[in-house]
Amino acid sequence: MKRKFAAHALGPIALFAVALLVGYARASGPRARFAQAVATLTDAERAALPAAAALTVANATWALGSEEAVRKMLRTELDRLPETDGRARARALIRFGIIDSNPDGQAAVFFQACVADSSLCERAPLIAAAERETHARLVEPGRQLPLYLMAGHP
Amino acid sequence: MTRARSLGLVWPYLLAGALGYLLGSIAVPALAALADGSTSTPLARVGFALRETPSAPSAAWAVLDADLQVARSSLSAPQREVFDLVVAVRGLDNGGSSDWSRAEQVCRALTWPRCDKEALAQLKDLSLP
Numbered sequence: 001m002k003r004k005f006a007a008h009a010l011g012p013i014a015l016f017a018v019a020l021l022v023g024y025a026r027a028s029g030p031r032a033r034f035a036q037a038v039a040t041l042t043d044a045e046r047a048a049l050p051a052a053a054a055l056t057v058a059n060a061t062w063a064l065g066s067e068e069a070v071r072k073m074l075r076t077e078l079d080r081l082p083e084t085d086g087r088a089r090a091r092a093l094i095r096f097g098i099i100d101s102n103p104d105g106q107a108a109v110f111f112q113a114c115v116a117d118s119s120l121c122e123r124a125p126l127i128a129a130a131e132r133e134t135h136a137r138l139v140e141p142g143r144q145l146p147l148y149l150m151a152g153h154p
Numbered sequence: 155m156t157r158a159r160s161l162g163l164v165w166p167y168l169l170a171g172a173l174g175y176l177l178g179s180i181a182v183p184a185l186a187a188l189a190d191g192s193t194s195t196p197l198a199r200v201g202f203a204l205r206e207t208p209s210a211p212s213a214a215w216a217v218l219d220a221d222l223q224v225a226r227s228s229l230s231a232p233q234r235e236v237f238d239l240v241v242a243v244r245g246l247d248n249g250g251s252s253d254w255s256r257a258e259q260v261c262r263a264l265t266w267p268r269c270d271k272e273a274l275a276q277l278k279d280l281s282l283p
Contacts, residue, residue: 012170019171023178033214034221035194038202049201053225055283056204057236063280064266064273069232076233136280139267 054080055088062095063138070099070142090117094130099142106148123149196221197228203246205283215249222247235264243278252278 038046054077061073077092093113097106114121120129127149137143144150199221202208210218222241229237241247242257254271261269 008166012166015167016170016174019174020178023175026179032217033210034199034202034208034218037206037208038194038198041202046198049199049205050195050197052201052204052283053197053229053237054233056240056281057229057233059283060236060240060277060281063277064261064268065236065264066266069264069266072232073236138273138276138280 086116098146103148106146196224200225240281
């Protein structure tokens, strides 16, 4: 009796297992593409991903946004970015300095950028960083280096 | 062999095949997603799509739609509208193909100085995180 039942059940069980695998492969392959790609990243890369949306918004606003939109975005960025993320904070501060029309204001903001990221305390890397930002901006103001950096101040 | 008898022999196979396929395509991925929740969040998947501009089958993009809604809801105005602009430019809700007319529409609503296609095309690269 047992042997007869096993003989009858073996076929459906094997078919069930095969169908389960086929269904899983068909459904999860394309659907999980992004999840699988995320899983292949290093821990550091994965940790940076949740902030990518905010960073993308900041970059887009810097590229095309009005002066008012940029100022609002930079304030949001400086609120969002932790003090420990010195490079990102310095980048936001450099953007602030570029759109600031007052040389005294520019000097204060660039000093803050130097405090956030000590590699920007030298004039050459500061100018290089500011030039990268002016190239990434497609509208005025902010497409030229600010007076503070052009005029040869320390 | 009568028709009823042959049907009696076939139905366990049909049932096993259908049940296996349904469980494999619905229940197992759902359980796997629950188990994997800590490493692959909606924000992480959107972050990856924003960073990589990946090519993916339509089913993968369809799943990303729900993730985009989660990412969008994490932002406040006007960042949310800027996010919509980036999504349109990068085609993240359109199978990876840019939706220029929608991008221009969102850009104009933001009252930004330039919303022409050339500027929006440049935005595609300049917005990369």
